[in-house]
Amino acid sequence: MKKFMWINGLVAVALVLIDQTFKNYISSNLPLGHVREIIPGLISITNLRNDGAAWSILEGNQSLFLIITLVALGALGYILFLKRDSWSFNVGIWLMIAGTIGNFIDRLRLHYVVDMFQLDFINFPIFNIADMCLTFGVIVLFIAIIRDDSE
Template sequence: MIYLALIVVLVAIDQIVKFWTVQNIALGETIFDNPIISLTYLQNDGAAWSMLEGKMWFFYTITIVAIIVLSTMIYKNRNDSKWLTYGLTMVLAGAIGNFVDRLHLKYVIDMFQIEFFNFPIFNVADVCITIGVICIFIYLFFVAEED
C-alpha cells in the first residue's frame, strides 16, 4: 500500500510542476537562469535528446509493458529489499508521469536544464526514473550480494 501511495504522490508532484511550467513559462523561454540550473519550458515528443521523436506508438507500447512488468515486480518483491521495491516504485512513478503527458498532450513537458554541461532538459518524472534506477543498482551490486 505504501508503494501505491508513493506512486500517487510522485505522479501528482510531476503533474503539478508541469502544470506550473505551462502556466508560468512561455514555450522555449528560460527563467531562473544561473550557472547551475535553469527552467526552460520544452515540449518533447521523443526521448532524451529527442531520440525517436514522434514515435508515440513506440512509447505507448513500451510504457504499458513497463507498467505491467514493474507492477508485477513490486508486488512479488514487496517484502524483499527496500532498495529494490522503492527503486521499482520510483521507476514506475516516472513512467506513469510521462505516460500521462503522452496520452493527454502527445508530448512530454520538460523544464529542468543543467547549465554546466550538455544534458537534455528533463522533468520530475525523469528524476524519479533516475533515482529508481540508482536504487536498483545499489540493490543489485551491494544488497543482493549479501543475500
C-alpha cells in the same frame, strides 16, 4: 513489509501528482522555449515540449512510446510482485513506476512530454520530475541488486 509497500505506493502517487502539477504550472506560466535562470551557471527552468525520448531520440513516435510504457509498467509490476519483501527493491520499483506514469499521462493527454529542468553547466537533456523519479529509481534498484545476496 506490506505496510512499506503501501507507503511506497502512496509516495509514488504523490510524486505523480507533484510531477503533473509542476508541468501544468510551467506550461501555464512560462512561454514555450523561454529560459529562466534559477541558480546562474547551474540550473534554469524552461518550457520544452519533447515528443521523443532523451535528447529527443525517436521524436514523433508516440505510439511506440505508449506501447513501451505499457510493457514497462507490466514488467515493473511483475518485479514488484516477485520482490515484494525487499524494501530497497520496492522503493526503486515504485520510483520507476511513478516516473513512467508521470510521462505516460503527458503522452496520452498532450502527445508530448513537458520538460523543464535545464542543467547549464553540461550538455544534458532537459528533464522533469518524472525523469528524476526514473533515474533515482534505477539507481536504487541497481544498489538493491548489488546488495541482494538471496538466490
